[in-house]
Amino acid sequence: xxxxxxxxxxxxxxxTAPGIRALIExxxxxxxxxxxxxxxxxxxxxxxxxxxxxxxxxxxxxGKGKQEEYSCSGTPADCVKLAVxxxxxRRPDLCVSGINHGSNSSINVIYSGTMSAALEAGIEGIPxxxxxxxxxxxxxxxxxxxxxxxxxxxxxxxxxxxNGVVLNVNIPNSxxxxxxxxxxxxxxxxxxxxEFDKRKNPQGRDYYWLTGKFVNLDHGEDxxxxxxxxxxxxxxxxxxxxxxxxxxxxxxTWNLND
Amino acid sequence: xxxxxxxxxxxxxxxTAPGIRALIExxxxxxxxxxxxxxxxxxxxxxxxxxxxxxxxxxxxxGKGKQEEYSCSGTPADCVKLAVxxxxxRRPDLCVSGINHGSNSSINVIYSGTMSAALEAGIEGIPxxxxxxxxxxxxxxxxxxxxxxxxxxxxxxxxxxxNGVVLNVNIPNSxxxxxxxxxxxxxxxxxxxxEFDKRKNPQGRDYYWLTGKFVNLDHGEDxxxxxxxxxxxxxxxxxxxxxxxxxxxxxxTWNLND
Numbered sequence: 341x342x343x344x345x346x347x348x349x350x351x352x353x354x355x356t357a358p359g360i361r362a363l364i365e366x367x368x369x370x371x372x373x374x375x376x377x378x379x380x381x382x383x384x385x386x387x388x389x390x391x392x393x394x395x396x397x398x399x400x401x402x403g404k405g406k407q408e409e410y411s412c413s414g415t416p417a418d419c420v421k422l423a424v425x426x427x428x429x430r431r432p433d434l435c436v437s438g439i440n441h442g443s444n445s446s447i448n449v450i451y452s453g454t455m456s457a458a459l460e461a462g463i464e465g466i467p468x469x470x471x472x473x474x475x476x477x478x479x480x481x482x483x484x485x486x487x488x489x490x491x492x493x494x495x496x497x498x499x500x501x502x503n504g505v506v507l508n509v510n511i512p513n514s515x516x517x518x519x520x521x522x523x524x525x526x527x528x529x530x531x532x533x534x535e536f537d538k539r540k541n542p543q544g545r546d547y548y549w550l551t552g553k554f555v556n557l558d559h560g561e562d563x564x565x566x567x568x569x570x571x572x573x574x575x576x577x578x579x580x581x582x583x584x585x586x587x588x589x590x591x592x593t594w595n596l597n598d
Numbered sequence: 599x600x601x602x603x604x605x606x607x608x609x610x611x612x613x614t615a616p617g618i619r620a621l622i623e624x625x626x627x628x629x630x631x632x633x634x635x636x637x638x639x640x641x642x643x644x645x646x647x648x649x650x651x652x653x654x655x656x657x658x659x660x661g662k663g664k665q666e667e668y669s670c671s672g673t674p675a676d677c678v679k680l681a682v683x684x685x686x687x688r689r690p691d692l693c694v695s696g697i698n699h700g701s702n703s704s705i706n707v708i709y710s711g712t713m714s715a716a717l718e719a720g721i722e723g724i725p726x727x728x729x730x731x732x733x734x735x736x737x738x739x740x741x742x743x744x745x746x747x748x749x750x751x752x753x754x755x756x757x758x759x760x761n762g763v764v765l766n767v768n769i770p771n772s773x774x775x776x777x778x779x780x781x782x783x784x785x786x787x788x789x790x791x792x793e794f795d796k797r798k799n800p801q802g803r804d805y806y807w808l809t810g811k812f813v814n815l816d817h818g819e820d821x822x823x824x825x826x827x828x829x830x831x832x833x834x835x836x837x838x839x840x841x842x843x844x845x846x847x848x849x850x851t852w853n854l855n856d
Contacts, residue, residue, distance in 0.1 A: 422806065502848050546654075584762070
């Protein structure tokens with residue numbers, strides 16, 4: 341039996357995306373790799389799970405390399421659940437998700453399928469990291485990301501990720517020599533200002549496209565947005581205990597039980 | 599112009615669900631109500647948003663009462679975005695989501711469409727509360743929940759909800775006289791142990807149904823699970839800054855930039 345770590349690889353752009361191919365290539369250098377990823381793009385799915393329809397899984401050969409691959413009809417969170425409970429014959433030592441085509445920094449973590457897969461693994465007690473590149477293009481260049489991804493993964497395997505925490509890693513769209521380093525950050529208090537593009541369909545019925553611009557009013561230099569703007573790779577520890585502990589005292593002053 | 603608070607009501611079970619009807623009835627007593635809710639059930643959608651397809655909105659009359667209602671083809675998060683940016687002519691004073699048919703306590707908050715709507719409103723800076731009843735049935739009885747929902751909403755309007763926080767309220771499946779009161783809690787460290795029910799379709803292809811049981815290994819008496827088991831209504835303050843601030847120091851000891 342291999343002494344290499346078992347690494348589960350997934351994503352939300354779908355099993356054929358160049359981003360997951362780049363991640364698989366790096367992971368093949370680090371451990372034994374099993375890929376369980378959606379058969380089609382799932383971006384913007386948030387932490388969806390499939391409870392009202394069936395899930396199909398198929399063993400496939402998509403790219404080169406020694407990894408084992410499975411294509412799944414579900415969401416990123418479904419892929420992780422299926423991998424852990426049904427496909428893998430032992431617990432993975434690490435789950436990595438991505439590399440996403442597009443940023444999951446700041447508030448985007450909430451909408452992110454990439455991070456929902458990592459969070460799902462974290463909930464299962466498996467160390468997990470989501471990787472995203474700040475380039476939405478299908479033909480984005482992932483080359484410069486590879487050595488940094490490897491460094492972060494090797495550190496995670498060696499040091500262990502703190503309990504109840506998963507890592508949200510975002511990578512500037514840059515070159516290897518221009519990237520200044522890796523920075524541990526907090527999530528910036530930024531958000532989207534949505535606009536709806538209102539149109540009429542050929543039958544005369546109104547419909548909308550969701551658009552918007554990202555607005556960062558957080559000027560802290562310890563945020564992921566600051567790091568990315570300054571050509572650092574950002575690493576934000578993310579938790580799935582959503583309790584706002586600091587607010588409990590305030591709420592206990594409310595008049596709830598008179 | 600009315601001096602009553604403007605209350606946006608949404609949910610994830612769909613605009614015709616009995617749970618949202620109960621919530622609308624209570625809200626009509628408190629303020630001016632506009633309903634913008636999905637035209638079909640969206641449970642388990644997590645924090646999904648619709649970025650790759652069109653959104654339709656229709657003014658509808660579903661139930662009795664003085665509320666204005668809009669049915670939307672999107673997710674709960676889409677409904678909130680559309681309401682705030684497109685439908686409402688002023689900012690709502692409060693957004694309430696639910697009453698969900700089924701629990702959103704503990705780790706379920708992560709998968710919850712009900713809470714994703716509340717979180718979306720919170721991100722927009724609108725005070726927001728998600729309500730859920732511990733009964734998955736379409737014909738669940740919401741009567742006993744109504745006075746408690748009203749108390750919590752009136753407190754929220756009077757005291758304000760702390761910045762960056764939304765409330766996750768879960769209500770036992772009980773009677774008004776058996777409910778012991780309302781308790782401010784933290785999210786229990788509980789999770790699902792999934793099992794996949796593997797079957798063959800008529801063409802002989804394997805497929806899976808996601809099933810599982812909820813396991814609570816957290817014995818704290820300050821958790822939402824404890825409150826609910828002891829017939830209290832649980833109120834958990836939930837945040838959308840997911841940073842695990844306590845883990846930053848540990849991660850800074852990693853060897854990321856050698």
